[in-house]
Amino acid sequence: xxxxxxxxxxxxxxxxxxxxxxxxxxxxxxxxxxxxxxxxxxxxxxxxxxxxxxxxxxxxxxxxxxxxxxxxxxxxxxxxxxxxxxxxxxxxxxxxxxxxxxxxxxxxxxxxxxxxxxxxxxxxxxxxxxxxxxxxxxx
Amino acid sequence: xxxxxxxxxxxxxxxxxxxxxxxxxxxxxxxxxxxxxxxxxxxxxxxxxxxxxxxxxxxxxxxxxxxxxxxxxxxxxxxxxxxxxxxxxxxxxxxxxxxxxxxxxxxxxxxxxxxxxxxxxxxxxxxxxxxxxxxxxxx
Amino acid sequence: xxxxxxxxxxxxxxxxxxxxxxxxxxxxxxxxxxxxxxxxxxxxxxxxxxxxxxxxxxxxxxxxxxxxxxxxxxxxxxxxxxxxxxxxxxxxxxxxxxxxxxxxxxxxxxxxxxxxxxxxxxxxxxxxxxxxxxxxxxx
Amino acid sequence: xxxxxxxxxxxxxxxxxxxxxxxxxxxxxxxxxxxxxxxxxxxxxxxxxxxxxxxxxxxxxxxxxxxxxxxxxxxxxxxxxxxxxxxxxxxxxxxxxxxxxxxxxxxxxxxxxxxxxxxxxxxxxxxxxxxxxxxxxxx
Amino acid sequence: xxxxxxxxxxxxxxxxxxxxxxxxxxxxxxxxxxxxxxxxxxxxxxxxxxxxxxxxxxxxxxxxxxxxxxxxxxxxxxxxxxxxxxxxxxxxxxxxxxxxxxxxxxxxxxxxxxxxxxxxxxxxxxxxxxxxxxxxxxx
Amino acid sequence: xxxxxxxxxxxxxxxxxxxxxxxxxxxxxxxxxxxxxxxxxxxxxxxxxxxxxxxxxxxxxxxxxxxxxxxxxxxxxxxxxxxxxxxxxxxxxxxxxxxxxxxxxxxxxxxxxxxxxxxxxxxxxxxxxxxxxxxxxxx
Numbered sequence: 148x149x150x151x152x153x154x155x156x157x158x159x160x161x162x163x164x165x166x167x168x169x170x171x172x173x174x175x176x177x178x179x180x181x182x183x184x185x186x187x188x189x190x191x192x193x194x195x196x197x198x199x200x201x202x203x204x205x206x207x208x209x210x211x212x213x214x215x216x217x218x219x220x221x222x223x224x225x226x227x228x229x230x231x232x233x234x235x236x237x238x239x240x241x242x243x244x245x246x247x248x249x250x251x252x253x254x255x256x257x258x259x260x261x262x263x264x265x266x267x268x269x270x271x272x273x274x275x276x277x278x279x280x281x282x283x284x285x286x
Numbered sequence: 287x288x289x290x291x292x293x294x295x296x297x298x299x300x301x302x303x304x305x306x307x308x309x310x311x312x313x314x315x316x317x318x319x320x321x322x323x324x325x326x327x328x329x330x331x332x333x334x335x336x337x338x339x340x341x342x343x344x345x346x347x348x349x350x351x352x353x354x355x356x357x358x359x360x361x362x363x364x365x366x367x368x369x370x371x372x373x374x375x376x377x378x379x380x381x382x383x384x385x386x387x388x389x390x391x392x393x394x395x396x397x398x399x400x401x402x403x404x405x406x407x408x409x410x411x412x413x414x415x416x417x418x419x420x421x422x423x424x425x
Numbered sequence: 426x427x428x429x430x431x432x433x434x435x436x437x438x439x440x441x442x443x444x445x446x447x448x449x450x451x452x453x454x455x456x457x458x459x460x461x462x463x464x465x466x467x468x469x470x471x472x473x474x475x476x477x478x479x480x481x482x483x484x485x486x487x488x489x490x491x492x493x494x495x496x497x498x499x500x501x502x503x504x505x506x507x508x509x510x511x512x513x514x515x516x517x518x519x520x521x522x523x524x525x526x527x528x529x530x531x532x533x534x535x536x537x538x539x540x541x542x543x544x545x546x547x548x549x550x551x552x553x554x555x556x557x558x559x560x561x562x563x564x
Numbered sequence: 565x566x567x568x569x570x571x572x573x574x575x576x577x578x579x580x581x582x583x584x585x586x587x588x589x590x591x592x593x594x595x596x597x598x599x600x601x602x603x604x605x606x607x608x609x610x611x612x613x614x615x616x617x618x619x620x621x622x623x624x625x626x627x628x629x630x631x632x633x634x635x636x637x638x639x640x641x642x643x644x645x646x647x648x649x650x651x652x653x654x655x656x657x658x659x660x661x662x663x664x665x666x667x668x669x670x671x672x673x674x675x676x677x678x679x680x681x682x683x684x685x686x687x688x689x690x691x692x693x694x695x696x697x698x699x700x701x702x703x
Numbered sequence: 704x705x706x707x708x709x710x711x712x713x714x715x716x717x718x719x720x721x722x723x724x725x726x727x728x729x730x731x732x733x734x735x736x737x738x739x740x741x742x743x744x745x746x747x748x749x750x751x752x753x754x755x756x757x758x759x760x761x762x763x764x765x766x767x768x769x770x771x772x773x774x775x776x777x778x779x780x781x782x783x784x785x786x787x788x789x790x791x792x793x794x795x796x797x798x799x800x801x802x803x804x805x806x807x808x809x810x811x812x813x814x815x816x817x818x819x820x821x822x823x824x825x826x827x828x829x830x831x832x833x834x835x836x837x838x839x840x841x842x
Numbered sequence: 843x844x845x846x847x848x849x850x851x852x853x854x855x856x857x858x859x860x861x862x863x864x865x866x867x868x869x870x871x872x873x874x875x876x877x878x879x880x881x882x883x884x885x886x887x888x889x890x891x892x893x894x895x896x897x898x899x900x901x902x903x904x905x906x907x908x909x910x911x912x913x914x915x916x917x918x919x920x921x922x923x924x925x926x927x928x929x930x931x932x933x934x935x936x937x938x939x940x941x942x943x944x945x946x947x948x949x950x951x952x953x954x955x956x957x958x959x960x961x962x963x964x965x966x967x968x969x970x971x972x973x974x975x976x977x978x979x980x981x
Contacts, residue, residue, distance in 0.1 A: 189606005207386030328467005346942030745884005
């Protein structure tokens with residue numbers, strides 16, 4: 148017996164920078180490279196969410212796609228699209244989480260699972276900053 | 287010790303619709319959205335199959351690619367390419383399985399495994415309807 | 426002095442077939458190959474429209490993107506997405522235009538130009554059936 | 565006789581916003597939509613430059629690729645990558661050019677042609693903000 | 704009145720190197736960089752051909768796709784796929800044309816036009832070595 | 843609790859052929875098809891490496907990207923880019939490992955893990971020869 152899953156992809160544009168206020172500028176630059184530059188830069192982020200479960204015999208679905216899309220709208224698009232992650236998403240504010248791909252993937256994983264509730268099982272969230280770099284958080 | 291696998295991708299164009307004849311048109315529309323429209327629509331499906339196993343010391347292969355390609359030709363391309371899945375693939379006919387990505391992935395997984403026999407282990411089939419949506423069936 | 430243009434891409438899923446009712450089945454099959462099969466097949470079409478003109482000094486735009494998007498919604502998406510082109514778009518009905526990429530590109534070019542009016546100049550429409558085949562209509 | 569050209573692509577990540585300081589916030593919002601939000605957002609820009617000319621009989625090249633790449637480094641990457649276009653590229657500062665794709669394409673076209681000098685002819689620069697939107701400036 | 708065209712893409716894998724036997728190794732290295740290394744390297748080339756002409760009223764085509772595909776098979780795939788361009792395509796042999804993208808595009812343009820004859824007009828051939836570099840030969 | 847990972851992609855161009863010197867030409871051709879042709883062919887290989895581990899609370903990273911990139915430079919790019927794998931990478935020389943995707947993935951997995959040392963855990967290496975074929979080696 149195998150396992151079925153459904154994977155949905157959305158994209159958003161956002162600005163960010165990596166900086167720890169408790170560190171010197173030198174340490175920030177050494178750790179984060181050009182990602183520490185003060186005026187922000189940005190990406191077209193690609194966010195891919197996978198949900199798993201048994202295939203419903205009637206619908207052929209492991210999850211209702213409309214419900215997934217509504218969760219992606221409220222938890223991902225409304226929060227991040229055309230936003231500055233450091234300035235506008237409180238959990239990633241100064242001195243809190245660095246908006247790395249890894250932290251974004253874990254944060255979005257938890258927000259989506261909370262929104263979707265017990266009947267849908269989120270098994271993976273992937274955040275790609277560009278074609279060459281992505282981070283994944285998975286069960 | 288790790289695990290090796292080989293992944294092959296093919297693409298096919300097909301028409302489909304989602305509809306349960308025992309449901310009212312309203313329930314079909316509420317459940318399946320525009321996918322329930324009566325005259326069919328279509329996709330360039332991308333089908334990705336992964337087979338796993340030890341790497342042969344002589345050939346460097348986990349499976350013979352020609353054999354995989356022949357199985358993809360007979361089990362996937364001959365069945366689905368330039369076809370109407372609802373009307374021409376009996377298992378997805380009226381009142382039977384909805385041709386969702388999940389059902390297609392499981393169906394193709396089982397057909398490929400049966401065709402390839404015991405010496406090749408199919409571990410995953412992924413069916414993408416478009417760049418934003420895919421379903422996976424895996425061991 | 427150069428020329429500026431803006432290019433916008435949308436995608437839609439539709440079913441179609443190629444068949445001339447005044448021809449024999451043999452001639453249809455010889456001319457159109459598997460595209461002539463009776464039960465339709467489908468594609469994720471990619472439609473790319475280019476509009477050209479001077480760059481507005483204030484906005485930096487050659488055209489208002491919102492206006493382009495509304496024209497793409499009414500002229501392309503509403504007409505073709507999740508539709509059967511032969512059965513649901515009258516100009517491509519039985520005995521009329523074959524829904525080839527070339528005819529779709531010209532048809533959409535003319536519909537978009539008519540909708541956008543004199544102040545926006547459509548210069549190119551490209552319709553791709555898949556990653557290997559596209560048709561372009563351009564001024 | 566035909567014409568030969570060479571096309572090179574680079575990508576950069578940058579933050580930007582669209583806003584005219586002499587306009588009200590309402591007018592900015594109505595004209596630029598979410599692109600007018602105050603805290604910037606960002607993109608992975610793709611910049612594609614085309615240069616044309618006769619094919620050198622000895623090298624088989626219309627231009628020296630190393631020279632093109634050095635011009636892209638100094639004129640595009642050094643100026644824009646990991647930068648805030650509004651705050652860090654003077655020509656796109658407050659009250660000057662809006663950093664639209666059209667203005668970026670024209671600006672980069674002119675900078676590249678100036679850098680490359682008379683022996684290389686730049687014929688087109690394309691700036692894509694994402695997979696669905698690009699602007700082109702061409703001779 | 705506009706112009707219609709059809710664009711078809713194929714891909715082939717080939718090995719090549721850039722070297723002029725009448726030059727010193729130093730000059731070859733300075734001119735061609737790592738492309739001059741003696742043992743060859745390789746690419747998945749993408750070859751895109753565009754043909755133009757009036758749209759046939761009956762078929763909706765500017766050209767017969769089967770005929771284009773046969774020409775691509777004999778003139779492009781049979782010549783280049785899984786081949787060493789320097790050693791196996793005589794026109795690119797030692798001391799003759801360097802197998803640059805520009806030379807390949809012009810060569811393939813001429814071969815395709817000769818094969819297709821007067822009733823099909825080839826207007827552009829594009830050869831991409833990878834996602835960042837392509838050469839185009841066009842009328 | 844979930845697992846975090848970081849995935850980085852690089853690309854290299856190389857020539858190769860598949861051939862076992864202890865086999866007849868007929869057996870090589872039957873087993874390896876056109877990949878056994880004597881003069882080599884080539885690919886733009888895409889190499890994707892995944893490393894896993896806990897997310898550092900300060901940096902938000904599972905691994906230092908600069909360190910990953912340096913390992914990819916020394917273990918992958920320096921060894922394979924613009925090279926002939928059979929002639930220039932000793933482990934894939936005549937009579938040794940066939941440079942199949944599976945063998946390349948396992949070889950690169952082991953080289954990267956050895957280079958990165960105990961504090962970074964490589965969990966997967968994927969080698970794609972083209973858009974339709976890849977091999978993966980994973981823990």
